[in-house]
Amino acid sequence: MTAIISYDTIILGAGAAGLMCALTAGQRGRRVLLVDHAEAIGKKILISGGGRCNFTNLHTAADRFLSANPHFAKSALGRYSAQDFLALVERHGIAWHEKTLGQLFCDGSAKQIVALLQDECDRGAVEIALGQPIRDVEHADGRYRVTVGDRTATAPALVIATGGPSIPQMGATGFAYDLARKFGLKVVEPRPALVPLTLGGDETLFRSLSGVAAEVVAKAGKAKFREAALFTHKGLSGPAILQVSSYWRHGEPVGIDFLPDLAPGWLVAVKHARPRARLDNTLGNHLPARLADTLADRIGIDGELGTHTDKAVAAAAAQLADWRFTPNGTEGFAKAEVTAGGISTAELSSQTMEARKVPGLYAIGEAVDVTGWLGGYNFQWAWASGWAAGMAIARD
Known part of the structure; x- marks a missing residue:
């Protein structure tokens, strides 16, 4: 007969959020099983x-996260901040640096962050069960019963921290x-996020620029970001x-400002100052040559700028400032860094992450309908939501 072992909480998923939840509850005296x-x-x-782990971002704020409820993340992020996790990193003597835009990385290796989390779990006497599938999860009489491999565990608290389906080659x-649906929780349709976009039809010619990158302002809907864009053999990335x-x-355009530092009338001014200048050569002063040539060819202003009207030249500049691509899709969960959507925040307490x-x-981390920007934001959500749930479990 299989023995049934009792715990205070069972956490499913030993990623960033699950580990943070486990160490938080464990160090506060709770008996924790992490699976x-x-x-x-x-x-x-x-x-x-x-491989160096962009473990947080100094500019973390709720407006840098997507969710059906844009206010949901405020509580957890406000109570466990980037500075709180940074203090933990420094306590473990891990050297770090700020790369750009508040992004913090290990000087050494991401292995140092995993070692930190393992050490903190050890301090909390967290029991970790690895390499065994979860065969069954049940709930009756106020307790959760989880069958893992050939053993069964039971606890009054169960944490879903198994993330989303992004990067399935890692087992996602x-x-x-x-599991959420089994317990009657609504799920916001999951979709790939922080993912390369693919181009088709008439725009496939841009694939010939594979490997070419430029700093641009990219726009989708009301969102816009100034960073590098990269052309790939499938479409757009960076x-x-x-x-x-x-x-x-799907079906919406993505706008690219290829020359974000130039004022609207810049190209007309070039025409007047140097009427014999050509568009491809002029763009080549600001962009990689292959990209400059392709854009000039698509715009169709041949020969010297002085042979074209101010109106035509101004229209060319306007097109360069808001070049519209219509992606035919994304590279999917296989290439997505995270998953947007997930367990509905309407089902959860923003204070404790407990189902209402x-x-x-x-439910914590990527499993929840909270998705951060690129640059350490999703790790900070994992730390903050895991900490919030761990504290709530420790108080019960």
Whole structure:
């Protein structure tokens, strides 16, 4: 007969959010079981930031997160800040640096962040069960019963921290949503976010620019970001594109300002000052040559600028300032850094991350309909939401 082991909480998912929740509750005297089907903890952490883990962002604020409820993230982010996690990093003697735009990375390796989390879990006497699938989850008489491999655990609290389906090659699945629906929680349709966009039809010619990058302002809907855009053999990528991809909807255009530092009348001024100048050569002063040539060819202003009207030249400048691409899709969950959508925030307490209608059930991290910008924001949401749930479990 299989023994049933009792805990104070069972956490499903040993990623960033699950580990933070486990160490927070464990260090406050709760008996914690942390479960993951992977053979090791923090697998996504290890590949993040090019192996150096962009572990938080100094500019974290709720307006840098997407959610059906844009206010939901405020409570957790306000109570466990980027500075709080940075203090933990420094306490472990991990050297770090700010790259750009508030993004903090390890000087060494992402392995240091995983080691930090393991050490903090050890301090909280967290029991970790790895490499075994979750076979069954039930709820009766105020307790959750989880069958993991060949053993069964029970606890009054259960935390869903298994993330979303982004990067399936790492073992990511939609398990969190299936479990949420089983307990009657609504799920906002999941979709790839922070993901490259693909181009088709007449725009496939831009694929010939694969490997060419430029600093641009990219726009989708009301969102806009100034960072690098990269042309790929499938379409568009780079930080600026990944950022707007979270806001992009199928069928909508993405606008690119290829020359964000130039005023609207700049090209007409060039024409008047140097009427013999050509558009491709003029653009080549500001952009990579291959990109300059392609844009000039598409615009269709041949020969010397002085042979064209001010109106035509101004129209060319306007097109360069808001070049419209209409992606035919994304590269999907396989290339998405995170998942947008997820367990509806309307089902959860923003203070504790506990389900309003299902006592003792919590959801944290990427499993929830809260998605951050590129640059450490999603890690900060994992730390903050995991901490909020861990504190709530420790108080119960």
